[in-house]
Structure formats: structure tokens, C-alpha cells
Amino acid sequence: MTKAKNIVWHESEVTKRDRQEAKGHKSAILWFTGLSGSGKSTISAALETALHSKGVHTYRLDGDNVRHGLNKNLGFSPDDRSENIRRIGEVAKLMVDAGLFTLTAFISPYQEDRDQVREIVDADEFIEVYVKASLETCEERDPKGLYKKARLGEIKDFTGIDAPYEEPVNAEISIDTNQLSIEESVEVIISYLKENNYIKKSQ
Template sequence: MTKSTNIVWHESEITKAIRREAKGHKSAVLWFTGLSASGKSTISVALETALHARGIHTYRLDGDNVRYGLNKNLGFSPEDRTENIRRIGEVSKLLVDAGLFTLTAFISPYREDRNQVRELVETDEFIEIYMKATMESCEERDPKGLYKKARLGEIKGFTGIDAPYEEPDAPEITIDTNRLSISESVEVIVSYLNDNNYI
């Protein structure tokens, strides 16, 4: 990869604090992580809708959607997965600076990758949301038919089948999607944001 040289960061006169004041709330990354079909996209969509109804400014980044454009040149090797998350982390950092709650729905299987994104932003600006679900329940849902293809050997390096998923050590929020409904899951997250003075 060619590295940029002779570059200098150019500060803006409009700061993150000014943007937040204009919006009337803090900004942060809400990082949804979990197995495929654990509910990351479903819950992030429902949460964005709930936040929007409260006048909260958001933007949602979804794993598949990002691979249509920004990351369309990346595959699913460990190295490409790491680069995928690195790019999303940098985009998320910019959106937090813009004063938005950035909802990201990515399997992001490696703890180190997720922790590197956490280090990009300030201490209270990264909220890891672990979408906890059993492999059995994810395979039962399997809305895209990916587990079936992986079991048949049609997809190689599939997380949870022949590639690892590293559970978060200490996520800010854990959503047990085997037990909680969509609305209950959203309420858990909104309550966290309220209780910790994000909104």
C-alpha cells in the first residue's frame, strides 16, 4: 500500500464541541458486533429509527452496504477483514467529529481490530454492543442463506464455521438476542444512552 507523504492536518474553525452544541447531544460510535444473523443490522436499523424520532442525529454503516463502495476491493481474508474494520473506524471517527451517533453493524470478529477502533476516538466515544446469540439460533435465522452455503463448503473462511469469532471482553452493552425482542433490545440501548448522559 502506498503511504501518503508531505501531508499536514488542517484544523477547522468549527469544532466537535460546536457541532454537538448545535445538535443538542453528544456523539459516539455505537459498535454492533456479533456473529452473522445475530441481529446487528436489524437492531441498528430499529435503534436509528428510535433515535431519529427523538431528534437525535445519526448515521448507520452496515457491513454489506460498505462493501458496495468504500470497501468493494476487500475480500474476507483475515488481512482484508482487518483493513475493512480499520477503514470503518476512520470513517466513524470523522462522523463522531461531525457530531453524529454512528451506528456500525459489522461482524468484526477480532478483538484487536475492535480495540484499535476504540483507540481512535475519545474514551467515552466508543460503545461496544455485543449481539450475543448462539450459533444454533444464528443458523436457524440465516436470512441470507450463508450458514447453509458455508456448511456445504461453498463459502470459505466463514465466521463461526471455519473462521474465528472473538467475543468482546468487556462490552459496554450486551444484547441477548435469543431472549430480547427488537423493541426490548432498542430500549436497553436507549436507556444506556440516557443513563450515561449521551442524549
């Protein structure tokens, strides 16, 4: 729902296509989703480094970072989680328009929320990357000590413990970090980008 009335879109002369051509590659959202500790931040950051070294322009939006600023007024209730994802989707869309690969690393547990982001961009501009690891593995890794706190009841609504995670049903890329190393995971994504002509094969 748009609250404001009397607002009129103003087109730019420079288009998304112009910006992509200037950069020499397409732009899209790489939407990382998965349980806390599955490896979204780790793999997206490693991918960012790999793409940057190939001269591919990227920007990474990461859960906690965004909650420090743009989304500091949101918590972890279902409504706030949805609004969190909606805003990130809109920011990511702007960045795709700017010609960047936007790497987002959010648990984003609800299929409906992820699908809503998919819907606001062109069909090939949303690449859902399911970063999969068993709850046992994530809990063992527990890089932020959050599972421990959740099990002690110190954190409520924790995904996988007392809040749901809906597995993607139509992810373009699925990575099992129980099986693949960080480097192998990055390679899977770069191969996808090459095979689908997002970046040049020579890049």
C-alpha cells in the same frame, strides 16, 4: 503507517463540541459486533428509527453496503477483514467529529481490530454493543441463507463455521437476542445513552 510525507493537519474553527451543541446531543460510535444472523443490522436499524424520532442525528454503516462501495476491493481473508474494519473505524471517527451517532453493523470478529477503532476516538466515543445469539439460533435464522452455503462448503472463511469469532471482553452493552426482543434491545441501548448523558433524559 502513513505513506505520504509533507502532510500538515489543518484545524477547523468549528469544533466537534460546537457541532454537538448545535445538535443538542453528544456523538459516539455504537459498534455492533456479533455472529452473522445475531441481529446487528435488525437492531441497529430499529435503534436508528427510534433515535431519529427523538431528533437524534444518526448514520448507519452496514457490512454489505460498505462492501458495495468504499471497501469493494476487500474480501474476507484475515488481512482484508482487518482493513475493512480499519477503514470503517476511520469513517465512523469522521462522523463522530461531524456530531453524529454512528451505528456500525459488522461481524468484526477480532478483538484487536475492534480495540484499534476504540483507540482512535476519545474514551467515551466508542460504545461496543455485543449482539449475542447462539450459533444454533443464528444458523436457524439464517436470514441470508449463508450458513447453509457455508455448511455445503460453498462459502469459505465463514465466521462461526470455519473462521473464528472472538467474543468482546469489554463491551459496554451486551444484548442476548435469544432472550430479548428487538424492541427490548433498542430500549436497553437508549437507556444506556440516557444514563451516560449521551442524549437528554427527556429525549
